[in-house]
Amino acid sequence: MRRWPAIKRYMLRHPGVARLGVVIVLFVIWEIAARWFIDPLFMSPPSSVLVSLPQMFEISGVPGALRITFWELAVAFAMSVAIGLAVGLAVGLQPFSRRSFMPIVLLLYGTPQVTILPLFILFFGIGPASKIAFGVSHGIFPIIVTIVAGVQNLKPILLTSAKSMGANRWQAFRYVIFPHMIPSFFTGMRLGMTGVLLGVLLAELYVSTAGIGYFTTLFTQNFEPDNLLGLIATLAAMAIILNELVRRAENHFARWRD
């Protein structure tokens, strides 16, 4: 009894422990449910997913499919960041272009692109190109919107002061605009990453001949929940790793805001 306050204090100081606890409890519930309450055709316990993971990677085509999907994600993300940054700066840095073009961006951002997914397949084919294009169409808008918002609230005095000290346009960008928008840039990148994952995976699931969309369909139709869940877990791990990378970089760059 006397030990409770000590445990409580420990937990308060280490929120990660509580978080880990919740994850473990969820896995235990899943394990119990899958073992005794749910038809094994539809659901496998995490233990057996884990055990059969190596064997899933042995299935011919699966490693290749994962590689293709990862590659699609990486290319779509890189393109979203590059295009989003360029468009965001072009639209955001001038009041005129902001007023003219921002409504268009917001309109497109608010439209669910799924409705035009078939068009993407039509234009870009059923290969990786359509997945990348669809991923970009999801990733680019949050990046543009956050960058526009980010450059907008720059204090004019900082640019004036840089100019008065002789900064040229490139220096003003490199040392004033860029560091100012880094926090919103990273927020945009994280949202963009989520968008890219959504877009690429949606397109994969919609139609796929080689990527993971093909195998999720295959495993679902053959009632192989071990493999299906293994594949999903691998995807989730990819998403977590990518997000974590962005978050780490963000913390590194944002150390001046204490």
Add this chain to the structure above:
Amino acid sequence: MTGEVAIRVRDVSHHFGEEDDARHVRALLDTSIDVARGELLCLIGPSGCGKSTLLNVVGGLLEPTTGTVEVAGKPVRGPMPADIAYVFQENALFPWNTVFENVMLGMLFQGVPKAERDDRARRSLEAVGLAEFSDHYPAQLSGGMRQRAALARALSLETGILLMDEPFGALDEQTRMILGEDLSVLLSRTDKAIVFVTHSLGEAVFLADRVAVFSARPGTIKQVISVDEPHPRNPEFVTSAKFTALRNQLYSLLHDEIRKAMSESAMRGGAGHRGSVAGDSA
């Protein structure tokens, strides 16, 4: 004191906005003044009378509507970082850089060779008493320390001219007193020409070699008063009869202008309101 002319302002007027626009403002009217090397000129006047406008025209941040400005013998057509350094009223330090990096960055913009920057940054931070805070970010400093850092950045540029727009305007009375004293000591060692905008009568008399009193808008220099007292000025100067007399003289000059400015802005407020109603119905 009466060295060569560093800043020559001739018949400068500045208007904001187009002639027929409702927001058209005649901020500055036919103003002329010279500032000598080694001289500190204070600008004082009712708020909105064009002091910052004049400073920004001198600094090349604003192009005058009419008139000319010469700095170090050259006509001003834009920022002249080699000749003119600024200290702004607002905190104009880059928040994502440390104090030291802020000073270094100014010199990078100005084009100081890399090898010299480090040494000059250290010296100027030393001079304003901020050496120990080199690695702090601006957010970790008090308002007074931030303005010291901004001053260090301006000093490191080693320009002949320093323009200061109410640099201590946002600080409390005690802090600005100390900063004023330190500034007087610092400046006694240089032969910079300094234009210093302030709304504090005491600050003007304490720091200035000459004080230019502005009239209400459209602003122009109404009278120039000399403060004949060598730098560095010690704190006792503030309690001297001379100080009090000068301060009183400034007060009576300003008083009328401030009343004029207030009544005019009240009238303008009314006119502006009618204007916007007409605009709505159009």
